[in-house]
Amino acid sequence: MSQLLENKQDILPSEEDIYLFHEGTLYEGYKLFGAQVITDQDILGVRFTVWAPNAKHVSVVGDFNQWNGINHRMTNVHSGIWTLFIPNLVEGDIYKYEIVTPTNQTILKADPYAFFSELRPNTASVVYSLDHYEWHDQKWIRDRKKYDSYHSTMLTYECHLGSWKKKDNGEFYSYREDADQMIDYVLKHGFTHIEIMPVMEHPYDRSWGYQITGYFSVTSRYGKPEDFMYFIDQCHQKGIGVILDWVPLHFCKDAHGLGQFDGTALYEPEDPMRSERPLWGTYNFDFHKPEVVSFLISNAIFWMDKYHIDGFRIDAVSYLIYLNHDHTLPSALKNKYGGDENLEGIAFIKQLNEVVFKNYPHALMIAEEATDWPLVSYPTDKGGLGFNYKWNMGWVNDLLRYMQLDTQDRRHHHNMLTFSMYYAFSENYILPFSHDELVYGKRSLLNKMPGDYWQKFANLRLLYAYFLTHPGKKLIFMGSEFAQFDEWKDIAQLDWNLLNFESHHKFNQFFITINHFYQKMPCLWKLDHISEGFEWIDPHNNEQSIIIFIRRGKRKGDYCIVLCNFTETVYHNFRIGVPSFGKYLEVFNTDLEEFGGSGQYNAESIRVEKEPYHNQPYSMEVTVPPLGVSIFMKQTKRRRREDFIYDK
Template sequence: MISSYDVYLFRQGRHNRISDKLGAHPSSAGGEAGTVFAVWAPNATAVSVIGDFNRWDAAADPLALRPDGSGIWEGFVPGVGKGALYKYHVASPGYRAEKGDPYALFWEIPPRTASIVWDTAYDWKDDTWMRTRGERHAPAEPLSIYEVHLGSWRRETTEPYLSLSYRELAEPLADYAVDMGFTHVEFMPVMEHPFYASWGYQTVGYYAPTSRYGTPQEFMHLIDHLHRRGIGVILDWVPSHFPLDDYGLAFFDGTHLYEHAHQIRGLHPEWTCNTFNHGRHEVRSFLISNALFWLEKYHADGLRVDAVSSMLYLDYARPAGTWLPNEQGGRENLESIAFLRRLTETVREHHPDTLVIAEEATAWPHVTGSVGSGGLGFSAKWNMGWMHDTLQYLALDPVHRQRHHNLLTFSIWYAFSERFILPLSHDEVVHGKSSLIGKMHGDRWQRFANLRLLFGYMFTHPGKKLLFMGGEIGQWSEWSHDTGIEWHLLDYAPHQGIRRYVQDVNRLYRSEPALHERDFSPEGFAWVDCCDTERSVIAYLRKGEDPEETLLVVCNFTPVPRYAYRVGVPAPGAWREVLNSDATEYGGSGVGNLGCVETDPVPFHGYPDSLPLTLPPLATLIFKHA
C-alpha cells in the first residue's frame, strides 16, 4: 500500500524505492488473489487498467485518484496475476492514450507494446562476489572493462534480430571474459527499447530488461553466473532522454509530465527525443529509484551514465539563439546538475561498493570530485580527450607523426585531474568511423602492428580500461548490430595474434601493481623521455607503492626498427622484457631484446645508468628491473 509518507517522499523527489509502490504488484488483498496497480498521472481525468484479462476494455477496471493531491491513481484488480498483459488507458480533456507502465518489470517483445505483470523473485548465488566487490572497486585495483552489445556479441543464426538469450549467453560470455583477462563487462542498455537499432539508448521501459533475450529472471541468471565466475557487470543507463513513442513516457497524461513543457528544453535536437525534466521532484524519484533498482534487484555493480554532457549544458547541440539560459543567465543546466549530485550521493550512501561512471566529453571540472567539495560525485569519467587524440595520431602516416607528437603527450597534463577510464567504445566503430584496425595507418601488417601498439599504450597509460567487443580480434568491418562480431576471423593467424596480445596485456595489467595501483595519482607516472619527436618514440615509468615493482614502457610509433636506442633508467642491472608487442606469437616481426637487457653506466635522461635497447617497429616494450 502507498502511505502518506511514500507520497511525501515521492513529491519531494526523495523516494528512493518508489517502484516498490507504483507499477503492478501481485497481491492477495483480503485473501483474494489479484494485482494492485498504481500510476502517476496528475493531470488525467480518468485512468483505467486495460489488458488481456478484460478484453482491453477501458470501462472494466477504473483506478481511483488518491485524494491527497499526489496525482497517483490506484486500484486492485482481482484475478490478475503474473504474466498478464496490461496498459493504462489515460484520459484528459481532448486526450486519450493507451500507455505502457513506466514502472513495468517486463514488456512484450517489440514491436508489441504491452506491459506484463511480473516479479523480481530470484535465488541469487553470488554471495561471495557481493561481499568482496567493494575491494575489487577500490581505486588501487585493476579495472578492465569489456563493452558488449548483448544482441550481437554472438549469433547462432543468420536470421535478423535473433541472437542468444540471456541464459544462452551466460556461460560463453563468462568463459570468454575470464579467458581474456577482463575484470568486468559493460552492457549497452538492456532496458526495454522499441527500436533495436537504437542499441537501447532510446529507453521506454526503465525498469525492465528487454524481453528480446528472455525474462527478467534469465537476465538475473546471466549476471549471477558472471559474478560466480569473478566478472563484474556494469549497465549503461540513460537518465538524460527518452523516445517519443506514443505508448511510452512522452506526453503521458496529456501534458508534459516527464519531459520539459517548453519545446526548446523538452526536445533534444541531436537525437529527436524528449529530455527529462530533472527539476520535477517526481521525475527525480522515478530516475533515482531506477538507479537503485538495477543495483539492488539485479545486483549490478555499476552504472555508466550516458550523455552526461548533454545534461550539464543548456546549449548542448543547440546553436546560438535556440536555447534558454538558466535563471542566472548562464548555460549550465542547474536542475540536471542538482539531479546528478543527488544521484551519486544516493548511490554512494546505499551502495558505496558500486561504481557510477560518467560519459562526459567536456572540460567540466571535478566530475569525479566529491559533492561536498563542489564536484559531481562520480566514481570515474571516460577520458574522451585521450581517445580522440590517440586515434587521430595513429591514423597519421608515421612520416607526419613527428609534427603531432603533442597528441601523445598532452593527455598526461590532465591525466590526474579526474579518475579516468580510457575508452575505446562502440561509438568509435560505427557510423562510417571505421573499425579500430581500419583507423590505423599503413599496409595490412602495419595496421595490425599499430593496433597492438595502441593497446600497449592504452594499458600502460594511467587510467582504467574499456574495450568494445570486436576490437580485441582486429575486426575489419565496422560493428553492426544486425550481424555482430566476425568471429570467423580467428581462423587467421594475424587475428589470433591480436587476440592473444590483448589477453596477455590484460593479464599483465592485472598482475603488475605498477600498472594499476596509482592510476589516479601523479606518483604513478614519470616521463623518461617525451621529447623525441624526430623518431616518434616515448618512454615512461609506471610506479606502484613498491619501488621494486616499477616498469619501464617504451613505444616506437614508426615502422623503423631502432638499434642501440638509449633510455635512462632509475636502477642499474638487468631489466627483463616482460612484454613485446612485436613478438612473433602476436603476429609481429620478432625484433626485440632477447628477453633481457643490462644497463650501461652511461648517464642519460637524468639517470646515472641507461639501457641500450632494440626498438621493434610500431611496437610497445615493457621492462621490469630484475
C-alpha cells in the first residue's frame, strides 16, 4: 500500500460503499469509482478506483508517467476494488488502466467510470471534474416536481446531434452551437421534449451511440461536459424537457472498452452463448453480477444528477426480458426453470425503475418494447416492469403498412386502422415515428406514401393528423417536420434545402400549425391513457375508408370529433352522428390550400339535426376532404371560428 494510503484512510472506499457495490445497491458509484479530483490535506491530486477482481496487478498509466505503470501501481483494497491516489495530477490529464490479466497478459483499458474521453480515434480517459458548471434551471427543476406527464402534452422531437445540421466543411456543431439553434427551432414547431440518441462515448460514428465504451462520459465529438450541460440548461430555461436514449443491454467489443475487462468475462457473462449478441456483434451485460447492476443503475442516476436530464428511452427492452428475442445463436437459451424469460434482466429492470422513481419521482422511464409482455408501464408493486411509458410499436407497424397501400386497397385492410383501440389503454403508450422507421431502406415517411406527388403530401398530412389525434403521447424523428424525401442519412445533415420548395414549405407550415393547435386542445391529450378519453362514432366504414371518433378531455363538454378519410374521394353532405344538439365548427382541416391541400373544408358553422345516426342521438352533414382529416367542436359563446385557423 502506498504511503499516502497508509496515512490517509479517509480517501479509501468506505466499507459501506464496498458492501453496497458487491450487493448491487451502490447507486452513486460514480462518486467512488473513476478518477476523482480531490484535495487531501492541501495535496491536490486524483484518486483512481476501479473494479478488476481477476487482475494480478493494476496500474494507472498516462502521459504523466510515460505510460509506464511501474511507479503507479494500485492497491487491491477489497475483493478486486483497486485504488490509488496520485498527487499533482490535474484536469485534462489523460490515463488508462494497465491491467495484468490472470494469464500474465498486459492490456490497457479506458476507465468505465470516466467523466470524459479523448476525441476518437484516440481512446484514453480524461481526468475531469463535473462541478464547474453553474446551472440556471432552478425553476424547471422546481416545477417538474409537480409535472403530470400523463395529463399533459408530450410531443417529442427525436434527434441525432451528428446529423441534424453540419457546418459547411462537414464538421459537427458543438453542444453549445446546437443549443443556440435547435432549441428555438423545436419550440417554434410546438414540441415539448427533445429525445437525443445516445451521447455516451462510443468509438464508431455510425453506431449512432448505441455501442458504448464510456457510459459516464459524454462524447467529446460535440464538446466538453459543461457544453452538454449548457444544452440541457438552455432547454430547461426555455421549457423543453430532455430525454436520453440509454443502452443497458449490451456494449461494444473494442479493445479499450468493457469487454474482457480484467482479462476475463467481467461485465459480460462467462458463458459465450449468453455473452454474445451476434445481431450487433456486441457483448451482453451480465445482470447476474450485482456489481454490474450497481454500475448500470449508478449510470442512470448519474445522468439525472450531474446533467439534470428528465428521463430515458431504454433501448431494446424486448431483448432484456427475453433470452432469445431475435437471437441468432445455434440453440435456444433457457432460464433455470426452462423458460425463455431473462429472469436476471427482468429483475434488473424492476430494480432500475424502483431506484430511479424513488430518487426522481418526476422521471420519464420509457421502454422500447416490441412484444406483448404485459404491464410494462405499470409499477412493480402492481406486477409491472416499473416503466411509466412504452412505445406503441405495434400501432406504428400496422399504420405504416396500411398507409403504404394503394388507396383503393385500403378498404380491404380497414382493421389495421381500428385494431389499436382494442389495446390502446392497456399501457401508457407513446406513439413513435422514430429513426428506426426511416433508415436502412425503409424510406422516409413521405416516400412511404403512395400516389403522385400531391397525394404523397396529402397522405402525410393525413397520417400526421391521425397520429396527433390518436390516444397516446407522441414522438417524431427529425426531418419529418418538413417532409424529408430521402430516408435518414446518418453521415449527412438533414436536407434543409427542401424548405425552399413550395410543397415542403407548406407541409412545414401545416406541421407547425397543427402542433400548436394540438397544444391548446386538452381533449386531445388530457385522457390519453384511459378509455374515457376516446369513443368511436364509426369504426366500420371500410368501403369508404373513413373512421370517425371522439376525443374527450376532463371537463364536461370538452371534446372534439375527428373524421379521417383515407381515400382521395371528396364527399359533400356526408352525414355523421354527433352526441349533442346545437352547432359545430370545423376547427382544423388538413386540406387547406395554405397547407398544399385542395381547399375542401367547412367554412360555416354546421347545424345539427335531430336525426339519430352512428349510434348518436343527433347528426349533421359535412364536407369530407380528400386524403384528409377534419376536426369539429361544439360551438359555444366562448368558442369562435377566429380562435382557430380560418380567419387570418
